[in-house]
Amino acid sequence: MTAPSEDSELIRYAVAYAIALYRELSTENGAPSLGTQNQVVDLIRADPELSAAVAEWGRQAQIDEATTEPPRRLPGGGAHDRIRAYLRRVMEQPVFTRDGRRPGDRR
Numbered sequence: 001m002t003a004p005s006e007d008s009e010l011i012r013y014a015v016a017y018a019i020a021l022y023r024e025l026s027t028e029n030g031a032p033s034l035g036t037q038n039q040v041v042d043l044i045r046a047d048p049e050l051s052a053a054v055a056e057w058g059r060q061a062q063i064d065e066a067t068t069e070p071p072r073r074l075p076g077g078g079a080h081d082r083i084r085a086y087l088r089r090v091m092e093q094p095v096f097t098r099d100g101r102r103p104g105d106r107r
Helices: 008-026 034-046 048-061 078-090
Strands: none
Touching: 008 034, 008 048, 008 078, 034 048, 034 078, 048 078
């Protein structure tokens, strides 16, 4: 059995999943900061249920294949909901809001 830190296939799938989920949540065509991304990957790797769900998604999503099709939504379910809730908690807050105030500033 491969040690969790050596499971490169799962790590690739988890990184791709974190990026896809970030794009869904942020509606940006980018990736989360490395710190945020790594926290999500660590969460996935530490939980056998999340690992299995993300590995299955990765095998079906063919993450290494280039396509001109629009991205597909991630499959729902318990694992997705848990990872999504975690990412929402750890996503960085914007430094400034649209009106020029920092989050938490009072007027």
